Amino acid sequence: MRDTKVKKNQRLRKARVWPSIIMFIGFLVLCLSMIAIFVEMFATYIVGMRLAQMYEDTRDKSEIFNVLMKNEGTVEGAVIQMDKYLIEDSAVCIVNREKEQVAINGDSEPNFEYYLEIPMLGGMKIIGDTTWESGVNRVIGIRMDEIFEGAFVTVSDYEMENSSWLQEAIVNQRVWLAVPCRDSQEEYMLCVRYTLQILRQDILYVSLFGIFMFLVLLIPIVLLFINTVKEVITQRKMVRLFYLDNVTDGKNWMYFQSHASRIVNQYYNSKKTYAVVNLHLERYTNYCACHGVEAGEELLGAVDGFLKARMNRGEIFARYEGADFGLLLCCEEENMQANMMYIQKRLCSLLAELTGLKANQKINFYAGIYMIFPDMEGNRKKIRKSIDIDQCYSYARTAKDSTKCHEGNRISFFDQEMLQQQMWERKVENTMETALNNEEFQVYLQPKCSPLDGKVLGAEALVRWINPTEGCIEPERFISIFEDNGFITKLDEYMISRVAKQQAEWTIQGKKLVPISVNVSRAHVMQEGFAEKLCQLVDAYGPSHELVEIEITESAFFDDKDILVENVRKLKGYGFKVAMDDFGAGYSSLNSLKDIPLDELKLDREFFAGNDEDGRASIVVHEIIRLAKNLGMRVAAEGVEKREQVDFLARNGCDTIQGFYFAEPMSISDFVEKMENEV
Ligand code: C2E
Ligand code: CA
Ligand code: CA
Numbered sequence: 001m002r003d004t005k006v007k008k009n010q011r012l013r014k015a016r017v018w019p020s021i022i023m024f025i026g027f028l029v030l031c032l033s034m035i036a037i038f039v040e041m042f043a044t045y046i047v048g049m050r051l052a053q054m055y056e057d058t059r060d061k062s063e064i065f066n067v068l069m070k071n072e073g074t075v076e077g078a079v080i081q082m083d084k085y086l087i088e089d090s091a092v093c094i095v096n097r098e099k100e101q102v103a104i105n106g107d108s109e110p111n112f113e114y115y116l117e118i119p120m121l122g123g124m125k126i127i128g129d130t131t132w133e134s135g136v137n138r139v140i141g142i143r144m145d146e147i148f149e150g151a152f153v154t155v156s157d158y159e160m161e162n163s164s165w166l167q168e169a170i171v172n173q174r175v176w177l178a179v180p181c182r183d184s185q186e187e188y189m190l191c192v193r194y195t196l197q198i199l200r201q202d203i204l205y206v207s208l209f210g211i212f213m214f215l216v217l218l219i220p221i222v223l224l225f226i227n228t229v230k231e232v233i234t235q236r237k238m239v240r241l242f243y244l245d246n247v248t249d250g251k252n253w254m255y256f257q258s259h260a261s262r263i264v265n266q267y268y269n270s271k272k273t274y275a276v277v278n279l280h281l282e283r284y285t286n287y288c289a290c291h292g293v294e295a296g297e298e299l300l301g302a303v304d305g306f307l308k309a310r311m312n313r314g315e316i317f318a319r320y321e322g323a324d325f326g327l328l329l330c331c332e333e334e335n336m337q338a339n340m341m342y343i344q345k346r347l348c349s350l351l352a353e354l355t356g357l358k359a360n361q362k363i364n365f366y367a368g369i370y371m372i373f374p375d376m377e378g379n380r381k382k383i384r385k386s387i388d389i390d391q392c393y394s395y396a397r398t399a400k401d402s403t404k405c406h407e408g409n410r411i412s413f414f415d416q417e418m419l420q421q422q423m424w425e426r427k428v429e430n431t432m433e434t435a436l437n438n439e440e441f442q443v444y445l446q447p448k449c450s451p452l453d454g455k456v457l458g459a460e461a462l463v464r465w466i467n468p469t470e471g472c473i474e475p476e477r478f479i480s481i482f483e484d485n486g487f488i489t490k491l492d493e494y495m496i497s498r499v500a501k502q503q504a505e506w507t508i509q510g511k512k513l514v515p516i517s518v519n520v521s522r523a524h525v526m527q528e529g530f531a532e533k534l535c536q537l538v539d540a541y542g543p544s545h546e547l548v549e550i551e552i553t554e555s556a557f558f559d560d561k562d563i564l565v566e567n568v569r570k571l572k573g574y575g576f577k578v579a580m581d582d583f584g585a586g587y588s589s590l591n592s593l594k595d596i597p598l599d600e601l602k603l604d605r606e607f608f609a610g611n612d613e614d615g616r617a618s619i620v621v622h623e624i625i626r627l628a629k630n631l632g633m634r635v636a637a638e639g640v641e642k643r644e645q646v647d648f649l650a651r652n653g654c655d656t657i658q659g660f661y662f663a664e665p666m667s668i669s670d671f672v673e674k675m676e677n678e679v
Contacts, residue, residue: 020231021228024227028224034213034217038210039206039210042205042206042209043202047196050197051177051196054175054192054194057192058190058192061082061092061192062179062181064082065082065094075102075103075188082105091106091109093105093106093109093110094181095191096188102188106193110176110193165200166199166201167200168199170199171197172196172197175193175194177192178191245319247301248297248319249304250308251316252318252319253319256320257389260276260389261387263316264328264372264384265387272332272374273330273331273333273336273339273374274328274331274371274372275339275369275371275372276326276369276370277327277369277396278320278324278325278393278396279307279400280323280366281303281365282365299363304319304325306354312329312330328389329343329346331343340413344413351367351411366411367403367410367411367412368396368397368398368399368400368401368403369412370396370413370414372387395414395419398419425481428477428481429481431467436491441465441495442463442464442465442667443461443464443668444665445460445516446459446666447459447658447671447674449657449662450657451650451656454662458514458516460551461498461516462519463475463491482521483522488523489524489527492519493537496518496534497537497540500538502668503516503541503547507544511675514675516549517549517550518550519551519553519581520534522552522553522556526563535574545574545576546577549576549578549600550571550578550579551579552564552580553582554580554583554604555585557592561596569597577600578598579601579602579636580601580602582602583602583603584606584607584624585606593627599633599634600634601624601634602635602638603637603654604638604639608641618648621652625649625652635655635656636658637656637659639659640660640661646661
């Protein structure tokens with residue numbers, strides 16, 4: 001499909017210009033041939049005219065010869081008598097049917113090896129040797145070897161008395177002309193030798209005729225030439241436009257696709273190593289939002305200019321879409337490792353330079369790389385088979401996407417694991433809607449227990465995807481995908497509804513009730529009207545608002561704080577309790593604590609992950625609990641797995657503990673059983 005597209009482009013680029021060029025060349029050849037033919041015809045005509053005069057003269061001489069033969073009685077006698085009818089440098093000869101000389105008057109004899117037959121003047125042709133045919137008028141003995149090999153070399157043993165410069169002969173060529181004559185018994189040929197002269201004026205006429213013909217044809221030739229040049233220029237402009245990226249003014253993706261593919265698949269490049277790179281400008285949309293789209297496009301133009309200056313011979317790049325650029329870099333190091341090092345180094349310095357592209361503005365790029373190595377046979381490089389550039393670029397993008405997951409890492413090489421991850425992401429995206437409709441997402445509950453007696457004081461709702469083919473899928477395999485594609489809000493709403501429904505059912509059934517907290521994603525909590533929406537979802541089933549709590553991840557507190565504060569205040573106004581989840585997980589949100597009236601602080605499980613041999617984690621946890629208490633907040637600890645940790649938290653006044661020490665996340669039925677056993 002893509003190949004056909006590239007071929008179509010190539011055809012389109014070539015289509016308009018070839019017919020014009022071919023037409024021009026064809027017309028030029030036609031004109032030159034016409035000129036040559038006409039000039040030759042004209043020259044033949046002039047020579048023919050001369051020969052015609054001589055021929056007339058020969059016929060007259062044959063009349064005279066017939067009379068002389070009657071008078072003299074012998075051929076030899078008549079030939080001698082012919083002397084007085086011959087002009088200077090002429091000769092006369094009589095031959096019989098066998099072309100044997102019978103009598104001669106003069107210093108040379110006709111050569112029958114080459115001769116021309118002119119049945120009609122103007123249509124001369126070479127016929128080589130021929131048989132004697134009575135009654136056909138012939139010209140014999142033009143010395144073809146002299147005409148062709150010594151063309152236009154004066155054979156001037158005979159000079160005409162010409163006064164004018166134009167009348168001067170520049171070629172004197174001896175020719176023999178023959179006509180039949182007969183005595184009473186025999187048939188003979190009377191051959192007379194003349195000197196055929198080509199005069200200066202003949203050459204002049206022929207030249208003038210040639211020039212005239214050329215001038216007549218010159219106008220259409222010039223017009224056609226101008227037209228062809230115009231077509232070529234238009235074509236070039238079209239190609240430039242065809243490959244123009246209207247954002248950067250550089251090359252567009254169509255150019256990259258067709259040229260990169262041609263470069264890597266070319267025979268003499270097939271043993272080289274190439275890197276297909278996806279260069280992605282971070283937060284381009286934010287940049288445009290702050291500085292305007294025009295400034296954003298200017299920035300992309302500057303990036304294009306920067307890259308243009310950094311490309312080596314045989315390397316190309318183009319903008320893919322948005323703030324993504326595709327690069328094809330060539331490396332000629334000795335082995336795979338060295339080639340990868342070279343590319344890594346080159347991109348490191350490119351990214352470093354790009355960071356400073358705009359004064360007072362830090363610009364961050366990510367790069368994903370897919371390496372195209374030559375095929376190997378043992379230690380020998382083989383001719384590479386056909387490479388699909390689109391596929392390579394998609395691998396480079398996969399590699400780039402993976403860099404986003406790792407803080408601080410901006411360059412990443414593609415590997416098979418990434419491909420697996422990408423395939424998984426596609427699968428999740430393709431099935432998530434159906435899964436939601438089929439109720440494959442299920443609520444699991446992890447109890448929040450009292451550190452003093454282990455009694456269940458609440459629970460956190462955690463999603464599990466029960467997939468018919470994959471089985472139970474843990475949230476860490478799909479939550480981040482949903483966060484990226486926006487599906488997370490749908491899932492959160494679904495979870496809120498399910499929890500509200502469950503609490504309402506338990507209320508009606510008169511079961512022991514504890515608050516259940518639900519996770520809401522950062523994207524969700526930042527939406528205007530989130531609090532109202534949540535209220536609606538819960539009220540649809542009607543449980544008390546105190547039974548549904550909200551957990552907002554700590555990282556959300558770095559976004560637009562105004563909306564967040566407003567939403568939290570509204571939620572509290574509706575009677576929902578709000579907790580800050582994952583407190584202490586890499587972000588410092590102490591500042592938010594003073595602005596946002598939260599009910600609970602959930603200590604991140606990282607605090608309890610290690611051994612805490614030096615006791616530093618304990619000091620931090622102790623101080624956080626004190627801080628939260630002073631702010632009038634409850635404290636929950638997550639990820640608690642050991643008895644000592646429970647004791648420590650109990651001593652320090654932590655309100656609830658959620659961890660494997662007490663219970664893992666469980667199905668609703670298991671949770672009900674646990675609650676019933678407690679009573
Ligand atoms: P979280 O909100 O921090 O949830 C607590 C996670 O810690 C849960 O992982 C839970 O199983 C785990 N955990 C609890 N106690 C222990 C312990 O003692 N040791 C260890 N090693 N782990 C413990 P889970 O269920 O895999 O959830 C992972 C994350 O997925 C959650 O982290 C939350 O951010 C997200 N998530 C889960 N369900 C939802 C949901 O419905 N909506 C949203 N937006 N996110 C959800
Ligand atoms: Ca949580
Ligand atoms: Ca948490």
